[in-house]
Amino acid sequence: xxxxxxxxxxxxxxxxxxxxxxxxxxxxxxxxxxxxxxxxxxxxxxxxxxxxxxxxxxxxxxxxxxxxxxxxxxxxxxxxxxxxxxxxxxxxxxxxxxxxxxxxxxxxxxxxxxxxxxxxxxxxxxxxxxxxxxxxxxxxxxxxxxxxxxxxxxxxxxxxxxxxxxxxxxxxxxxxxxxxxxxxxxxxxxxxxxxxxxxxxxxxxxxxxxxxxxxxxxxxxxxxxxxxxxxxxxxxxxxxxxxxxxxxxxxxxxxxxxxxxxxxxxxxxxxxxxxxxxxxxxxxxxxxxxxxxxxxxxxxxxxxxxxxxxxxxxxxxxxxxxxxxxxxxxxxxxxxxxxxxxxxxxxxxxxxxxxxxxxxxxxxxxxxxxxxxxxxxxxxxxxxxxxxxxxxxxxxxxx
Amino acid sequence: xxxxxxxxxxxxxxxxxxxxxxxxxxxxxxxxxxxxxxxxxxxxxxxxxxxxxxxxxxxxxxxxxxxxxxxxxxxxxxxxxxxxxxxxxxxxxxxxxxxxxxxxxxxxxxxxxxxxxxxxxxxxxxxxxxxxxxxxxxxxxxxxxxxxxxxxxxxxxxxxxxxxxxxxxxxxxxxxxxxxxxxxxxxxxxxxxxxxxxxxxxxxxxxxxxxxxxxxxxxxxxxxxxxxxxxxxxxxxxxxxxxxxxxxxxxxxxxxxxxxxxxxxxxxxxxxxxxxxx
Amino acid sequence: xxxxxxxxxxxxxxxxxxxxxxxxxxxxxxxxxxxxxxxxxxxxxxxxxxxxxxxxxxxxxxxxxxxxxxxxxxxxxxxxxxxxxxxxxxxxxxxxxxxxxxxxxxxxxxxxxxxxxxxxxxxxxxxxxxxxxxxxxxxxxxxxxxxxxxxxxxxxxxxxxxxxxxxxxxxxxxxxxxxxxxxxxxxxxxxxxxxxxxxxxxxxxxxxxxxxxxxxxxxxxxxxxxxxxxxxxxxxxxxxxxxxxxxxxxxxxxxxxxxxxxxxxxxxxxxxxxxxxxxxxxxxxxx
Numbered sequence: 001x002x003x004x005x006x007x008x009x010x011x012x013x014x015x016x017x018x019x020x021x022x023x024x025x026x027x028x029x030x031x032x033x034x035x036x037x038x039x040x041x042x043x044x045x046x047x048x049x050x051x052x053x054x055x056x057x058x059x060x061x062x063x064x065x066x067x068x069x070x071x072x073x074x075x076x077x078x079x080x081x082x083x084x085x086x087x088x089x090x091x092x093x094x095x096x097x098x099x100x101x102x103x104x105x106x107x108x109x110x111x112x113x114x115x116x117x118x119x120x121x122x123x124x125x126x127x128x129x130x131x132x133x134x135x136x137x138x139x140x141x142x143x144x145x146x147x148x149x150x151x152x153x154x155x156x157x158x159x160x161x162x163x164x165x166x167x168x169x170x171x172x173x174x175x176x177x178x179x180x181x182x183x184x185x186x187x188x189x190x191x192x193x194x195x196x197x198x199x200x201x202x203x204x205x206x207x208x209x210x211x212x213x214x215x216x217x218x219x220x221x222x223x224x225x226x227x228x229x230x231x232x233x234x235x236x237x238x239x240x241x242x243x244x245x246x247x248x249x250x251x252x253x254x255x256x257x258x259x260x261x262x263x264x265x266x267x268x269x270x271x272x273x274x275x276x277x278x279x280x281x282x283x284x285x286x287x288x289x290x291x292x293x294x295x296x297x298x299x300x301x302x303x304x305x306x307x308x309x310x311x312x313x314x315x316x317x318x319x320x321x322x323x324x325x326x327x328x329x330x331x332x333x334x335x336x337x338x339x340x341x342x343x344x345x346x347x348x349x350x351x352x353x354x355x356x357x358x359x360x361x362x363x364x365x366x367x368x369x370x371x372x373x374x375x376x377x378x379x380x381x382x383x384x385x386x387x388x389x390x391x392x393x394x395x396x397x398x399x
Numbered sequence: 400x401x402x403x404x405x406x407x408x409x410x411x412x413x414x415x416x417x418x419x420x421x422x423x424x425x426x427x428x429x430x431x432x433x434x435x436x437x438x439x440x441x442x443x444x445x446x447x448x449x450x451x452x453x454x455x456x457x458x459x460x461x462x463x464x465x466x467x468x469x470x471x472x473x474x475x476x477x478x479x480x481x482x483x484x485x486x487x488x489x490x491x492x493x494x495x496x497x498x499x500x501x502x503x504x505x506x507x508x509x510x511x512x513x514x515x516x517x518x519x520x521x522x523x524x525x526x527x528x529x530x531x532x533x534x535x536x537x538x539x540x541x542x543x544x545x546x547x548x549x550x551x552x553x554x555x556x557x558x559x560x561x562x563x564x565x566x567x568x569x570x571x572x573x574x575x576x577x578x579x580x581x582x583x584x585x586x587x588x589x590x591x592x593x594x595x596x597x598x599x600x601x602x603x604x605x606x607x608x609x610x611x612x613x614x615x616x617x618x619x620x621x622x623x624x625x626x627x628x629x630x631x632x633x634x635x636x637x638x639x640x641x642x643x644x645x646x647x648x649x650x651x652x653x654x655x656x657x658x659x660x661x662x663x664x665x666x667x668x669x670x671x672x673x674x675x676x677x
Numbered sequence: 678x679x680x681x682x683x684x685x686x687x688x689x690x691x692x693x694x695x696x697x698x699x700x701x702x703x704x705x706x707x708x709x710x711x712x713x714x715x716x717x718x719x720x721x722x723x724x725x726x727x728x729x730x731x732x733x734x735x736x737x738x739x740x741x742x743x744x745x746x747x748x749x750x751x752x753x754x755x756x757x758x759x760x761x762x763x764x765x766x767x768x769x770x771x772x773x774x775x776x777x778x779x780x781x782x783x784x785x786x787x788x789x790x791x792x793x794x795x796x797x798x799x800x801x802x803x804x805x806x807x808x809x810x811x812x813x814x815x816x817x818x819x820x821x822x823x824x825x826x827x828x829x830x831x832x833x834x835x836x837x838x839x840x841x842x843x844x845x846x847x848x849x850x851x852x853x854x855x856x857x858x859x860x861x862x863x864x865x866x867x868x869x870x871x872x873x874x875x876x877x878x879x880x881x882x883x884x885x886x887x888x889x890x891x892x893x894x895x896x897x898x899x900x901x902x903x904x905x906x907x908x909x910x911x912x913x914x915x916x917x918x919x920x921x922x923x924x925x926x927x928x929x930x931x932x933x934x935x936x937x938x939x940x941x942x943x944x945x946x947x948x949x950x951x952x953x954x955x956x957x958x959x960x961x962x963x964x
């Protein structure tokens with residue numbers, strides 16, 4: 001697996017290499033995460049994702065395998081090396097926060113420094129620092145049972161970070177949160193991972209997590225890695241059934257302009273809903289929300305009214321997907337007029353497909369209501385132009 | 400984004416007092432056998448209290464024999480509870496947190512004193528620690544004699560009380576699960592640190608209730624003590640043995656002492672349980 | 678061995694009375710109370726239980742545990758001379774017997790191992806006329822081989838000799854105290870037991886070096902112990918009284934006459950020739 005050039009990354013993270021075979025779980029996995037990179041581990045339930053994290057953390061003991069973090073070998077079954085979990089420097093954040101119920105929030109976060117031998121005072125200072133980092137300093141005196149799910153997970157993140165881990169494992173960290181808390185926490189984790197250049201593995205079912213947090217993707221099915229690669233490659237052209245199913249939506253990456261606007265690099269400005277003030281961001285909309293029209297002389301005119309995006313481009317291709325035709329459109333680069341790197345997919349009925357004569361190369365306007373476009377922080381800052389769209393041709397995916 | 404913005408999601412649980420349990424009520428008929436159960440337990444105690452000669456109570460309870468028995472009972476029960484904690488906590492940990500061949504058999508053996516009549520326990524202890532016993536013969540050669548000593552009382556009480564602590568704590572350990580321990584380990588805590596700062600605090604209610612049960616069982620221990628330790632005022636004659644002896648000559652004193660035992664048991668169990676709930 | 682019923686109904690299991698049980702509660706609070714020990718005899722009414730006609734009289738004899746063997750013999754004799762009759766026994770410590778009777782246990786005859794217990798029964802109105810029928814004297818028992826080389830009562834007071842005696846509250850313990858007074862030897866026992874059988878048990882198991890029990894108990898223990906006789910004990914004999922209980926015959930008027938007659942016949946048999954022989958064989962003396 002080739003790493004993204006981690007030019008902006010420098011931190012204490014060390015690269016992870018992991019091979020593990022567990023006969024009882026039917027798992028045979030090899031992973032490789034460069035120092036400072038974030039790997040998204042995808043796959044259906046029972047495919048071995050959590051087990052693999054357990055192997056990395058030292059909580060699951062494989063029949064055969066090797067785990068190394070940088071130069072340090074954590075596990076080598078053949079050589080009889082098995083560093084216990086507490087000496088691995090691998091922190092785990094799970095779906096449920098698992099805060100220690102008998103300790104205050106501050107003492108929870110101070111747990112790792114105390115375990116490492118820090119004085120009470122130094123540990124309390126560290127706890128204060130990390131609570132501030134996750135914006136939870138005001139919760140310091142509370143008991144865990146006085147926290148909401150989002151608050152608890154925020155504290156759990158601070159607790160994991162306070163251990164100063166070489167590797168951070170995130171096991172569906174937002175899955176148990178409500179729709180409001182999840183984006184908040186996702187943004188927080190994203191900031192934490194980017195700022196410190198931490199090596200991390202995140203297990204998720206949510207494509208937004210992949211886009212927001214990860215550089216690389218590995219897809220597990222039935223205990224084996226069936227697909228791997230940089231995020232943009234996998235999302236642009238998923239080869240595994242799981243990734244394809246997950247990427248059933250348009251993802252347009254660019255830079256947030258504030259007030260619900262997103263500038264696609266080498267593409268138009270998109271309007272949507274979601275508060276992203278600045279920085280890399282991604283616009284998400286389902287193909288069925290995208291309508292296609294021929295240029296003004298065509299049969300149909302885009303209706304006026306509510307705020308919408310009108311994105312000119314040219315049809316790339318079309319595929320029949322069980323009764324609907326998925327048409328992919330390469331959006332024009334407003335600067336050059338020629339097709340840019342961004343591709344958007346639209347689902348149209350066979351009748352409309354015929355009426356509009358949407359053969360490849362046809363000029364169209366893709367229209368999608370701002371209401372249907374969700375803006376999220378996401379996309380790695382070092383790769384602003386990565387086009388991500390369903391079934392995009394790989395030869396159009398980069399300059 | 401601060402915690403306060405998430406305040407609308409906050410579901411703060413009451414920290415003091417217990418609110419009414421939600422959910423459907425019990426069928427009414429359940430209360431009939433429940434009340435009968437209370438009657439079965441409480442009525443004999445009431446009957447005993449009704450028989451006690453209250454006027455003579457102070458004199459009966461302040462006799463040297465009674466005071467010696469009370470002192471000895473509290474001392475030995477405390478010692479055996481301590482022994483149960485020292486031995487039972489590691490035992491419960493091994494049973495709940497490890498897996499090895501023969502574990503089921505070991506668990507059954509640990510529970511054995513629960514199902515043995517105490518007098519059988521006394522005979523077993525005698526055959527082991529008695530002067531001619533398996534270990535006792537060697538101890539005797541070293542000049543250590545356990546039979547007829549206060550140590551024998553503590554040994555007998557520990558024997559019968561240990562399962563209460565082990566069962567209580569093992570259940571608490573299984574209920575608590577291993578997730579918090581796993582998290583603590585990944586945060587860099589050594590196994591000993593995890594045990595002291597996570598496992599034991601999380602299972603403290605189970606440990607406390609197990610210890611209370613062990614103390615109560617020790618306080619009431621009779622059969623094994625009588626068989627194994629004998630009966631001598633101030634050394635081996637605990638409150639139950641004193642009651643048993645008092646019946647021979649002075650049934651009124653026996654009743655008064657029995658009442659004392661009930662009160663002591665209630666005070667200990669009530670105080671510790673009450674505190675652990677708050 | 679704690680409940681003192683050892684030897685009950687020996688050789689005649691079909692006649693064995695309901696032995697009593699000491700339940701050991703497992704639930705903690707029950708366990709606390711379990712220390713209170715002994716239970717109560719069955720509530721069944723033996724004296725009224727003879728089936729059908731007045732031909733079958735039936736009595737229950739409350740007797741000290743040490744009397745078990747000779748009384749079983751005497752009971753069999755009485756049943757032979759009174760065809761169709763039924764003599765049952767309740768053997769226990771003397772104090773326990775009195776307590777049980779005071780609490781309403783149905784009985785027809787009471788025989789205790791000491792006069793103090795019988796006096797308590799009399800003062801409670803349980804018995805009317807009583808008479809001594811046997812004596813018992815104390816002896817020293819030692820484990821086979823006599824490891825502590827005990828030869829006299831005074832040896833029991835030596836340092837390092839583990840002596841077990843009966844508690845002063847029970848008849849054999851009271852008798853032991855009298856022997857101590859007569860000999861001027863002050864014992865420091867390692868244990869004071871409620872029951873002679875508990876003393877014997879600690880000797881047979883080798884836990885103690887010596888015990889002080891009745892001659893009859895030493896005989897009963899047979900080969901398991903050796904005896905060291907105490908000459909002074911002859912001056913501290915225990916007298917066993919017997920009497921028909923005031924409530925003898927039971928509540929059922931149709932059976933009261935025959936049952937009372939059978940109770941009287943039993944007492945006569947104990948005090949007469951055949952009873953005398955059985956008691957002597959068991960080691961009892963004549964008052």
